[in-house]
Amino acid sequence: MVNSLNRDTKLLSIYETLFAHYGNLHWWPAKTPYEVIVGAVLTQNTTWSNVEKAIANFGEDLSPETVANADLIELAEIIRPSGFFNQKANYLKAVTTWFAKYDYDVPAVRSEPLEKVRGELLSTKGIGLETADAILLYAFDLPTFVVDAYTIRLCGRYPIDTGKDYATVKAYFEGNLPQSTEFYNIFHALIVMNAKARCRKKPLCEGCPLGERCKKKGNYCR
Ligand code: SF4
Incomplete structure (x- = not known):
């Protein structure tokens, strides 16, 4: 520190x-903490617009119970627009099984030490560092x-x-x-x-709010 x-x-x-x-x-653009968890998994290796299509396929029925009870093939079909849907269906099942240990109760997760919860998430299939921290920060309001x-x-x-x-x-x-x-x-x-x-692979430095201090400003634009 x-x-x-x-x-x-x-x-x-x-x-x-x-x-x-x-x-x-x-952020995060979601109606519930569980929707944040689902979005964090589905956004791996795809665009957010594809995630939105996959989430929309749940209709009003996006809950941990729905995912826990869904057949794996059925779940993969629902999330198909997010790509890698068979893999991600397994990941959603795994993270939902983890959440079930807390009875799907957000305050119960929040009451645990951050590093403990982070360690549990990182031990969950399909949850890497970025996904774990996105879940902790945006679903559970934990400071990571x-x-x-x-x-x-x-x-x-x-x-x-x-x-x-x-x-x-x-x-x-x-x-x-x-x-x-x-x-x-x-x-x-x-x-x-x-x-x-602005700061894309090929950056659009003109108009970037950071341009005044960024040392790379313009180096990519000439
Ligand atoms: S000015 Fe710097 S931060 Fe902004 S787009 Fe260019 S390289 Fe990126």
Whole structure:
């Protein structure tokens, strides 16, 4: 943990600039914590619009009980639009079995130590680091920073010397930001938004709110 007096202020500056530009994006776009869990699994290796189609196929019936009781083939058919549907049907079953240990009760999960729950999720089939942290942060409001390829790309370009592996980047963000669920929630959403709008593989630096301070601004645009 970095002493607050020694914090790298670049991250806060990025947060403030992105927040001023995009505002609070009110993530995660889901009606219930369980829908967040399902979305976090289904979004692996596909676009969000495909996830929305898969979730819409549940109709008004997206609940842990529905997934727990569904036949695996039937479940795979429901989530087909998200791709890798046979694999993801198994993953949904696995994460739902984990949630059943808490009687599908969100406060029961929240009352456990974060690292314990994180360890359980990481031991669950199909749940990697990013998915686990997305579930913890957005379904259970637990303060863990979500790192994704967009975060690593932004840090590499800006640049911020966070390292590149998941644990190092996460530790850097958590060590240099206030430990706050709301803050982590908003910041991750802002990074994703800017990566999609501007800091793409081939970036659109003109109009990027971070352009004033980003050292890579324009290097990709000439
Ligand atoms: S200025 Fe360009 S490289 Fe820098 S963050 Fe914005 S889009 Fe990415």
